[in-house]
Amino acid sequence: MIIRIIKTISIxxxxxxxIIALIYNLxxxxxxSIYGKITLLIVIISSLATIVLEILQQKKExxxxxxxxxxxxxxxxxxxxxQENITNANYSLIPFRLFYTLKHTTDDSIIEKxxxxxxxxxxxxKNDILKFIGSGKxxxxxxxxxxxxxxxxxTLQDSNKLKIISAEAEKEKKTVIKKLSRxxxxxxxxxxxTTPDIILESxxxxxxxxxxxxxxxxxxDGIINIWNIKYKNERVYGLSDxxxxxxxxxxxxxxPSLIDWKSPPRFINLHLYFGSExxxxxxxxxxxxxxxxKSQKGNPMNGILxxxxxxxxxxxxxxxxxxxxxxxxxxFNNQIRQYSS
Numbered sequence: 001m002i003i004r005i006i007k008t009i010s011i012x013x014x015x016x017x018x019i020i021a022l023i024y025n026l027x028x029x030x031x032x033s034i035y036g037k038i039t040l041l042i043v044i045i046s047s048l049a050t051i052v053l054e055i056l057q058q059k060k061e062x063x064x065x066x067x068x069x070x071x072x073x074x075x076x077x078x079x080x081x082x083q084e085n086i087t088n089a090n091y092s093l094i095p096f097r098l099f100y101t102l103k104h105t106t107d108d109s110i111i112e113k114x115x116x117x118x119x120x121x122x123x124x125x126k127n128d129i130l131k132f133i134g135s136g137k138x139x140x141x142x143x144x145x146x147x148x149x150x151x152x153x154x155t156l157q158d159s160n161k162l163k164i165i166s167a168e169a170e171k172e173k174k175t176v177i178k179k180l181s182r183x184x185x186x187x188x189x190x191x192x193x194t195t196p197d198i199i200l201e202s203x204x205x206x207x208x209x210x211x212x213x214x215x216x217x218x219x220x221d222g223i224i225n226i227w228n229i230k231y232k233n234e235r236v237y238g239l240s241d242x243x244x245x246x247x248x249x250x251x252x253x254x255x256p257s258l259i260d261w262k263s264p265p266r267f268i269n270l271h272l273y274f275g276s277e278x279x280x281x282x283x284x285x286x287x288x289x290x291x292x293x294k295s296q297k298g299n300p301m302n303g304i305l306x307x308x309x310x311x312x313x314x315x316x317x318x319x320x321x322x323x324x325x326x327x328x329x330x331x332f333n334n335q336i337r338q339y340s341s
């Protein structure tokens with residue numbers, strides 16, 4: 001750019017010098033002769049033409065450079081997309097699984113019904129003189145909680161019993177299992193919460209792996225394996241799409257009890273599993289979960305059903321638990337693990 005400016009200034013100065021010289025050399029008795037005027041005009045036109053041609057040449061070269069930069073930028077974008085697709089193919093999004101630990105409670109009679117025959121259970125109704133005092137680690141994986149129960153500490157892992165209790169929960173009976181009627185995960189790669197780039201939905205397809213009782217608190221471990229997945233664009237999506245994205249996990253509980261409204265369920269663990277062997281795991285810390293989840297009243301009919309009074313609203317409303325977080329570079333770089341199951 002500097003060279004072009006210097007070149008243009010040089011042409012202007014040379015032209016000015018030539019014009020001044022002609023004015024002084026082509027004078028006849030102190031006046032410029034006709035021949036001198038014609039010569040001077042030719043020099044001026046020639047100089048102007050040279051300057052215009054130089055300016056046009058500079059514009060042409062500048063446009064050429066702009067097109068070359070645009071071409072290189074487009075090629076770089078294509079290469080980046082290819083690289084991202086290769087990365088996503090290597091770190092696939094599917095199959096996708098969600099593991100969670102849910103902390104909740106229910107009526108004492110329901111707790112006694114399902115835990116009374118399990119070692120470590122002490123019913124308040126028995127008025128035991130000797131109460132169990134101890135501590136235990138809660139949570140599976142990365143978030144462990146220390147609890148010191150006063151009356152009960154027991155674990156239900158029997159798969160057959162868990163299936164029976166799950167079947168009762170499916171029939172909307174009160175049990176120690178909190179039934180997730182719907183789970184929806186949305187991923188937004190842009191700041192605006194308009195159209196999600198990735199949507200994962202599952203309707204009541206959870207598998208309960210363990211129940212732990214600490215006094216009246218139940219810690220429910222569950223896995224959701226089956227998902228309906230929708231993408232905003234037709235391209236390869238993978239784990240890298242979660243980086244610097246907004247993640248929303250929303251679960252619904254139908255027919256919540258009064259206890260659920262007073263002491264809403266809370267996530268203690270959330271683990272997102274991606275791909276096949278080896279699995280890629282994105283987990284969330286205790287602080288992540290404490291600061292980014294909330295419970296609220298929801299409408300199971302998605303706004304279609306309108307309630308006439310508070311009693312009807314209480315009977316037909318669902319309880320929503322929402323986890324909403326920005327997956328920062330720190331979370332993405334430090335809270336992803338790879339392992340073989």
